Structures are given as C-alpha cells and as structure tokens.
Amino acid sequence: MxxxxxxxxxxxxxxxxxxxxxxxxxxxxxxxxxxxxxxxxxxxxxxxxxxxxxxxxxxxxxxxxxxxxxxxxxxxxxxxxxxxxxxxxxxxRGIDAGSDIRPPRLPVWKRVPAEMGEKVFAARSGLYGVVGFFGQILIGGASLVRHPSRFPGRALVHQMELVGVSALPIIGLMSFLIGIVIAQQGSVQLQQFGAESLTVNLVGRITLRELGVLMTAIMVAGRSGSAFAAQLGTMKLTEEIDAMRTIGISPIEVLVIPRILAATFMMVLLGFYASVMAIIGGAVVGDLTLGIPFWTFLERIHDVVPEYDLWVGLIKAPVFGLIVGLAGCYNGLQVRGNSEEVGRRTTMAVVSAIFAVIVIDAFFAVFFTEIGWG
CATH class of the missing domain: 3.30.750.24 (STAS domain)
Incomplete structure (x- = not known):
C-alpha cells in the first residue's frame, strides 16, 4: 500500500x-x-x-x-x-515552460525575396498544371468529335441554364444600376462643359465595349466559377471522380467540357444582355434628369456608337467565359485532403478568374486600339 x-x-x-x-x-x-x-x-x-x-x-x-x-x-x-x-x-523539466519554440524570423530584406521566390516557383508549377489541364480538355474534345454519340448534350443544356438563364435577374439588375451610375456621374461632369448631350455617347460606348462584358465576367466568375470549383472539389473528396474513371467514364468529357462550353457560350448572350440593360438604365436617367426622351436616347445610341464597339464586346465575351470555366474546373479538380481545401480552391478559382479576365481585357484594349477599333 x-x-x-x-x-x-x-x-x-x-x-x-x-x-x-x-x-x-x-x-x-x-x-x-x-x-x-x-x-x-x-x-x-x-x-x-x-x-x-x-x-x-x-x-x-x-x-x-x-x-x-x-x-x-x-x-x-x-x-x-x-x-x-x-x-x-x-x-x-521545462516541457510546459511556455517558452517560444518558433524559429527566429529572418530579416525582412532576406524574408521578402525568399517568399517571392517560393511564390514564383509555385506559380511555375501552377502554370504547368494549367497547360496540362488544357491539353486534357483538347484530347477530351477530340474524342467527343470522333464519337458524337458520347457528347453530354443534357449536361450542357443543364449547365447553360445554370450559368445563363438563372443569372439573368442578378446580371440585369446589376447592369441596369451601372448604367444609371455611369449616366448620372458622366452627365454631372459633362455639364461643366455644356456637353451633357454626350452622355449618350459615354453610356453607349463604355457599356458595349468594356463594362458590360467585364462586369458580367466578374459576376459569372463569382457565381458560376465558384460553383464549378465547389462541385468538382466535393466530388473529388467523395471519390466520385475516381469511381467514374474506374468504370471507364472520362470526367473531362462528362463534367468539365459541358461546364466550359456553357460558360463560353452563355457569356456572349449575358454580355450583350448586360450592355442592353445598362443602356436602358442610362436612358432612364436621361429621361428623368437630362431632358432626353427615353426613345430618343435609344435612337441616338444607334447613331453615335460605332458598329465595331459591339463586335469588340462580342469577341471578348467568349474568351472571358473560357477563362472563368477553366479556372473553376481546374481548381475544383485540384482539391486534395479535406473540406477546408474545397473552400480554399473555390476562393482561388474566383480570384484567379477575375485577375486573368482583367489582364486579358487590358491586352484586348491595346490590340483593338492598334487595329483602329479604338
């Protein structure tokens, strides 16, 4: 005892x-x-x-x-x-002394270059992954061309409904309000020079050429791009994608290609729809505050906006849709480990898509100016 x-x-x-x-x-x-x-x-x-x-x-x-x-x-x-x-x-002795067990931090002039190097190295690996993913999509697309009966038509129509039709209310409201803001703020500045009638030119050109498609791409990235990443990421965690490969079904053909095609096609329609709604919002402001009748505003759009401004927006729209679809699907398929990774990859899909869209838009602006469509 x-x-x-x-x-x-x-x-x-x-x-x-x-x-x-x-x-x-x-x-x-x-x-x-x-x-x-x-x-x-x-x-x-x-x-x-x-x-x-x-x-x-x-x-x-x-x-x-x-x-x-x-x-x-x-x-x-x-x-x-x-x-x-x-x-x-x-x-x-000392196992719970509470002393700092973290390693000493490097000075800032060493730490910042080291972290920048790690980011660049990670970006290189990510670039390799994106190129490989794009190659898989090309191979999957070629396989569907050779075997048209395997094309997932119903999945494509379903994704077009989710990406396009379901987004009409929010994109229409957003574009309408943007048109109101552009017309109101533009008219205030133009009144200083007695040129408030040029508000029609401002609203028409900036919405058809730039903001209509750009804001739609940002909205689709936040709405559909994040959904692509979350859906595919969850399927990765639950091993549904591995099961599809096991039974001989290509996830690229069944899951990825319909989403990318839906985002690409519907961006054209959504971009044009957003531009029209923004012009209508500007016409409302013109009718209420500038003394420009609603229908006169719309008729003036046809006269003052060059036809190539419409084509600029229509050319950029499918490229932006392709970027959004690629970013969402790629990040969704990169999910590993746990549910926290789904949230992280969803965030990365939205951020990378918006960043790429803005960068590509800047290149388009320079390109169209150089060919005389400025």
Whole structure:
C-alpha cells in the first residue's frame, strides 16, 4: 500500500544553503496518489526557497511534472532527489515552460525575396498544371468529335441554364444600376462643359465595349466559377471522380467540357444582355434628369456608337467565359485532403478568374486600339 503524499513547510535556515521556507514532500508522488495532494498544493502561497524530496518514497513522471511545475512557480530549488527521481525530473523539466519554440524570423530584406521566390516557383508549377489541364480538355474534345454519340448534350443544356438563364435577374439588375451610375456621374461632369448631350455617347460606348462584358465576367466568375470549383472539389473528396474513371467514364468529357462550353457560350448572350440593360438604365436617367426622351436616347445610341464597339464586346465575351470555366474546373479538380481545401480552391478559382479576365481585357484594349477599333 502506497503512503499518501504529504507536505510540510519548514524553516531551511539551518538545513541548507537556501534561506527561506522549505517545502518538504513525503510519501508516494505517483499518478494513483497525487490527485488530492496536487489540489492541496494549490493552497501553498508565498516564497519557497527549496523543495525537499528526501522523504519521497516513490515518484513517477506525473509526480516529477508536479514537482517541476511547483518549483518553477515559486522559483524554488529542488533538493534531496534520488538518482531515479533526478532522471525523471530532468526528463520533464521545462516541457510546459511556455517558452517560444518558433524559429527566429529572418530579416525582412532576406524574408521578402525568399517568399517571392517560393511564390514564383509555385506559380511555375501552377502554370504547368494549367497547360496540362488544357491539353486534357483538347484530347477530351477530340474524342467527343470522333464519337458524337458520347457528347453530354443534357449536361450542357443543364449547365447553360445554370450559368445563363438563372443569372439573368442578378446580371440585369446589376447592369441596369451601372448604367444609371455611369449616366448620372458622366452627365454631372459633362455639364461643366455644356456637353451633357454626350452622355449618350459615354453610356453607349463604355457599356458595349468594356463594362458590360467585364462586369458580367466578374459576376459569372463569382457565381458560376465558384460553383464549378465547389462541385468538382466535393466530388473529388467523395471519390466520385475516381469511381467514374474506374468504370471507364472520362470526367473531362462528362463534367468539365459541358461546364466550359456553357460558360463560353452563355457569356456572349449575358454580355450583350448586360450592355442592353445598362443602356436602358442610362436612358432612364436621361429621361428623368437630362431632358432626353427615353426613345430618343435609344435612337441616338444607334447613331453615335460605332458598329465595331459591339463586335469588340462580342469577341471578348467568349474568351472571358473560357477563362472563368477553366479556372473553376481546374481548381475544383485540384482539391486534395479535406473540406477546408474545397473552400480554399473555390476562393482561388474566383480570384484567379477575375485577375486573368482583367489582364486579358487590358491586352484586348491595346490590340483593338492598334487595329483602329479604338
């Protein structure tokens, strides 16, 4: 039968070098007997010069940890430990000291270039992955051309409904409000020069050429691109895509190509629809605040907007849709590990699609200006 652990406070002035109260522990400091003893020790307060273990009969790792914690809290010295107890104390000493275990940070002039190098290296790997993914799509498309009966027509129609038809209300409202803002703010600035009638030119050209398609692409990226990534990512986690490969069905042909084609085709219609709604919003402002009748505003659009502005928007739209579809599907198929990765890849799909769309739009602006469509 183990002796219950006990303690007592004595004056250590004549028993050792340390001056002050001495905490004498006795009995068994083991897991089986230390629970009530450890609670009793919480009532010990004030300075303690030393903890005497001479009368301790037995000690295990838990007892050693309690002794070390008590010594650290009171700044006391541990004395009288046997050889076995000293080994235990050395093993557990400092394991919960709360010291900073993080490695020292490099100076900023070293850390920033190092992190930039890692980002560039990761971007290179990502570029290789995108090129390989695009190659898989080309191979899958060629396979469908050779075997038209395998083309997932119903999946394509379903995705066109989700990407296009279901998005009409939100894109129409967004474009209508953008047209109102452009017309109102543009007219305020043009009135300073007595040229508020040129608001028609401003609204018509900027919506058909730039903002109609660009804002639609951003909206589709946030709405459909994120959905592509989340759907395919969840299917990766549940191993549905692996099961499709096992039974001989190509996920690229069945899942990816319908989504990319739907985003590409519907972006043309959504971009044109958004431009029309923005022009209608500008016409409403012209009728209410500028004294330009609604139908006159729309007729003037036909006169002041060059035909090539419409073609510029229609040419950019399928390219933006292709980018959004590729970003969503690629990031969805890159999901690994756990559900947290689905959220991260969904965010990456939206951010990368919007970034790529804006970059490509800048190149289009320079290109069309150089060929005389500026």
């Amino acid at each position: 183990q002796n219950a652990a006990q303690y007592s406070l004595e004056d250590s002035g004549q028993h050792g070098e340390a001056q002050g109260p001495r905490l004498v522990l006795s009995g068994a400091l083991t897991l089986a007997a230390i629970a009530p003893f450890e609670r009793a020790l919480r009532g010990v307060s004030g300075p303690i010069a030393a903890i005497d273990l001479t009368q301790v009969d037995e000690m295990d790792t838990v007892g050693a940890w309690v002794v070390c914690r008590l010594a650290r809290e009171h700044g006391a010295e541990i004395t009288g430990a046997s050889e076995a107890a000293e080994r235990l104390l050395g093993a557990v």
